C-alpha cells in the first residue's frame with residue numbers, strides 16, 4: 535500500500551494506541567538478569583506475539599535456545615517477487631531498575647513527564663519495538679517490502695543468541711536491517727549511528743592516558759574491564775540512501791552520522807550471518823533519555839518521528855531497490 539504524503543497524518547492517528555501499548559509493555563518488569571523472576575520476561579514475550587498478530591503478522595514463531603529468554607521471530611513475505619526484505623530488530627528485556635529511591639516514580643509504573651513517559655526500559659528498548667508495531671499498523675500489515683522481525687529477550691544481560699545467527703543464516707537472510715536499539719544525539723536531531731566504535735581501542739587509549747597523568751606523582755594502576763567487539767557498517771548502498779531521505783521526512787532535517795561508544799553484540803552475529811545486508815542503526819532514543827540510569831524516559835515526539843522515518847524508509851527502499859541496477863552486487867545475501 536502506498537502511503538504517499540499522508541504518512542504523518544496516518545501515524546498521528548495511530549499515536550494514542552501506540553502509547554497505550556507502550557504503557558502495557560513497560561508495566562511488565564521484564565528484567566532478564568539472574569535473581570529476577572522469569573515470568574515477566576515471558577509475559578512481555580507473549581504480549582508482543584499478540585501485538586504482532588493484531589497488526590496483521592501471520593507468521594510469528596518462538597525461538598528457544600538454551601539459557602536465553604524466548605526470541606520472537608516473525609515474518610511478512612515480500613509483496614512481490616523482487617521486493618527486498620528488511621529485518622527489524624529490538625529487545626524486550628530491560629536493565630534492572632537499580633536504586634528505586636533515585637526514581638521520581640516507581641520504575642514499572644509508566645508515568646507522564648513533559649512530552650513523554652518515564653519507566654524502566656521505555657527508551658531501551660521498548661519504544662523502539664513499538665516503532666516496529668507502528669510501522670506495521672501504518673501499512674495495515676502489508677508493508678511494501680518483506681519483513682523479518684526479531685525481538686529478543688535477553689540483550690541487556692547477554693545470551694547465547696548473540697552467536698546464534700551465523701548457525702542459522704537462512705532465518706535472518708535479508709537485504710537490510712534496522713537495528714532499533716538506538717536514537718538521536720539530541721531530541722529532534724535525526725542521527726544515523728554508523729559505527730559502534732571498537733570499545734577496546736577507546737579503553738586502551740583511556741588506560742594509557744590515566745597512567746600518564748600520575749597526579750601528585752601518585753602511582754596509578756588501571757585494570758581494564760571487558761569490552762564488546764566494535765562494528766562499522768558500509769554506508770554507500772541503496773538502504774542508506776533511502777534512510778537519509780526517510781530520517782529527513784521523520785524529523786524534518788538532514789540526519790547526522792555518528793559513531794557510538796556502545797556495542798550491541800548481536801549486530802556482529804547478524805552481520806556475520808548476512809554479510810551482504812546493509813545495517814542501519816536508528817530509533818526513538820535520545821541522548822537525554824537516561825538509558826540504564828534512574829528516571830529513564832522517552833519523548834512522544836521522538837516516537838512519532840521514528841515511526842514516520844521507519845515507515846518512510848520501507849517505502850523509499852522498496853522504490854529505489856527496484857530502480858537500482860547495482861543492488862544485486864551490494865546485497866549478496868538477499869532474499870530469494
Ligand SMILES: [Zn+2]
Pocket residue numbers: 625658659689715
Ligand atoms: Zn538496548
